[in-house]
Amino acid sequence: MATKGFDKEAWIPTSCNGCFNVCAIKVHRKDGKVVGVKGDSSVLSSKGKVCGKSMARVADLYDPNRVTVPLKRTNPEKGIGVDPKWKEISWEEAMTTIVERLDKVRKDDPRKLVLANFDLCNMAVVSGFGEGFGTPNYDLYNATYCGSGLHTIFFLTLGTVNSEIDLERCNYMVLWGAQLGLGANNNCMRAIDNMAKARKRGARLVVIDPICGHAGAKADEWVPILPGTDGALALGMVNVLLNELGLYDAEFLKRKTNAPYLVRPDGRYARDPQSHEPLVWDPVEKKAKQYDAADVEDYALAGVYHLTDGACTPAFELLKQHVRKYSVEEVSRITTVPVDTIRRIAREFGEASQIGATIEMDGQTLPLRPAAIDFKRGVNAHKNGYFNCFSLQLLNIVVGAPNNPGGLLGTNAIGPYSLWRAYKGKDGLLTNNHYELARGAAFFSPYPPKKAAPPDSLNLMSLFPATGFLPAMPHFTMHDPGKFRLPYKPSALIMCRSNFIKSYLDPRAIADNLKKLDFILAFARQIDEVSEFADILLPEAHDFERYWTFPANQPLGFITPGPGKWYGQIVQPVVDPPPGVRNWLDVLMDIAERLGILAGMNEVINRRTGFDVAFELGVASEKLRPDKKYTVEEICKKQVEVYTGGVPYNDEMFRESAAIDFYPKSIEESFPGPFVEGRIPIYLEHLIDVGEDVKKVTKKLGMDWWDTSPYRPLADWRPCPPFESKAEGYDLFLANSKTALVAHSLNAENAWIDDVCKRHRMDHYILVHTSAAAKKGIKDGDMIWVESETEVRVKGKARVTECVHPKVVGTLGNLGGWARGKPIAKGKGIHSNSLIKFDWEMVDPVSGQIDTCARVKIYKAGNNNE
């Protein structure tokens, strides 16, 4: 039966889930069908604009390849390319089997269940199911996509999970392995608008990237760089600023960072003998004082001071000396960026930051630093990812850009209602509570670090005490649980909206993992590559057919930082799903009821949605009861009540607009830099202890092979493992870039998107530099093989171009699908992850980041395409 009112023609406000950006849209319903999409002009996230992906959602919705009935595998053999021989079954049969299988797992050892999904805002429910069931393994999703180094460094230096340039005020914007405001990256539509305006008013855009993608194309200057060498370039530029130009924000460093902290010869802070707090040197009174003592007249950044602990040096002086080894000449050799370019960009950036400048805002005088470097996956997705990101962030820090007007803003370090807080933590350093609020999405506290311990979960959290984000390890632990001394072997998997066999490394390794499991339940809209391994497959609703938990736009990442307002966006159904198709989370709650785990699940949902606190404060009329089964719709509407501060949900709230406004951001929420007390580290003293702690624990576990050598307080650059490879003939490096139309592998299975991509000059091609092509006799349009050291090869058409680094083979998006249930995406473009080695040597032992570098060779495919 149709939902009441769904036969009426209307434009329904909701939020798009065509990528992770949740832009506010309006969806046109006519005769019970969706016939169009446009931006919701009443909401800041889109201001009435949408991208091509969103316009094309109609083609997702009515794709005849959608799964609409429960399916059971009849072929016991599993593998890439193996036909599961699906057989249609009833919902009741499916549910009975699922509950029976899961109950067996739970009675055996609940930790053996793994949950994988990338259904962002619903992670409160998914983690609720996981914890209710009794497994800590509910946060497996993507790996190479997101950033273990990146998010950790933003936690440490911005007090939040992500970054955006203050595009409204910045004059010198550097996008480094990132395409903010150019069709990819955060808050996509709002950022595109702001970036267009910034460029129009004359702000300069420099793009540092192996590939001239959308960002490079619009840059005033595109600087091709060898992949994975970003950290070296950044440290070279820090060297130029500190040692060649003396261009840095001394006041910011003294008052907002740990630059003045005195460091003992053993690398640890000199501490006050009574309070144990770190010491600084006051050059006026010529004595050491506690860093936060009220009577510090000035902070020494240079010099050596003899305390009872020995000769102590301010951290800044150590950094200044340390970066000397990154001479511009040496850095140029590593990165291939010319010496003059390195010096010039460092100087331009330093001068554009207008050190000392101020701006009047809201009756307050704030520092103005209109220069910023933003960086994302390109810099992060390397073995040295943590320190690559930290090295780049040092550039922002030394000019005083973090969280100040014009500079690099954390995505809402503080706000709304002070639920999101960045504050002064241990040793006076910046810390925050965001990871707690990230709703079970593999976020952890990177600072203060945790204590190392023998692993209990697949993500190995307890062996990465200093990381803030750790989604990539479960594939390694599932591969070889014994290697990591995991006390159990996973046996069952529930997955939805996470095609990790395609978004992770070498699919052959992931296939091995999946084959070892006894039972896999997949929810899918289309049977993608990973769903082909399922034992039971259930149809999943499109986001035009379901509720999400509220708000769709978590302040953590989906409200543009800087001035504006706090608002909450809804995802609400526009049409009914096809008969028999349901929101997977409602099914999950049915399963929870049958398993008898509702109480535990609801308790976690109460905690992660804030129902608990709201109920205590009297804002929510009630929280979830332990014995009752709820729907996602009920939870969503209850959240509206909580977020509005007690206004019960009613149907009028979201009739005209996808969002309700809460209140305007205060100046402190817009630019927390001058207001938050925590200091930003330039010297990561805590890593010394963490390294020793991890060493002790891994040694005790007999895991002597665990490398703790990168745990050092000062940033360094280390080459990616493939750089040191001895294999002959693999003379090129692999790099990948996002496109505006394909943000995830799921976008490729869209008939309209595919039709546009087919016409593109780049999307389905392998980018080969003119010089490499000439050397190998490859002509534009030739079919070529790209072969990696792992002896995997992929085939595609060559695009001979100058838009790629001469030593790099470029690929675009996550394409090259092979699933038979995705006939549109099948065989289109290149699957570059296939070429990346699945090996522990690719893992950053500090952050858990995985290196996506690969050494490859290219050659023409023969006449018979061999």
Place this chain on the structure above:
Amino acid sequence: MSKYAMFIDLDLCIGCNACTMACKAEHGTQPGVFWAFVLEKEEGKQPDVKRQFIPVLCNHCEKPLCEKVCPTRATHRDAKGIVLIDYDKCVGCKACISACPYNIRTYVKREEFYFPNTPIPYGVNELRGIEGVVQKCNLCADRLKNGQEPACVEVCPTSCRTFGDLENPESDVAKLKKTVKSFQLLPEMGTEPSVYYMRTDRKRAFVRAK
């Protein structure tokens, strides 16, 4: 009288193809048929390489060569300067395709759907059953009648397109025509397009200023 014109700021276009998709969604064009799309051009060698995105659509020429060669007068220019095709009159002779210097017209032999058995529903049905004809952009004539801008203009995330009536001196396009340096595609063809492009060559200026 009015004379529609569109100005496209090439500095702003990021090649995201939202316009391409908005056009497809608006008109329900069939697979492989695009009335609006984004061309790409690469020029130069590193370090001075340029990758340029150029959104294109029917130029709605003041002196359309397609109109001249149309034997059935299916292609005609209306009072507001929109070049339209009357699909009832078009016999699919393709003379216009040869005549159009902008390669913007497509011959549709048979109506096709993205999903043959379950056509994607569209907001409009203007092209259902239209086959054996040449198709192209109609400047969203129906939207204009409703006081809306063409779909490609409304959707553009960078707002790189400005649309309006050149005859109205208060319009943004009239002001742009007066104040900003712009160019039309293939002016030597004498077609007098209604689509104008703007571009400043600021790329790498900072390097030269060194």
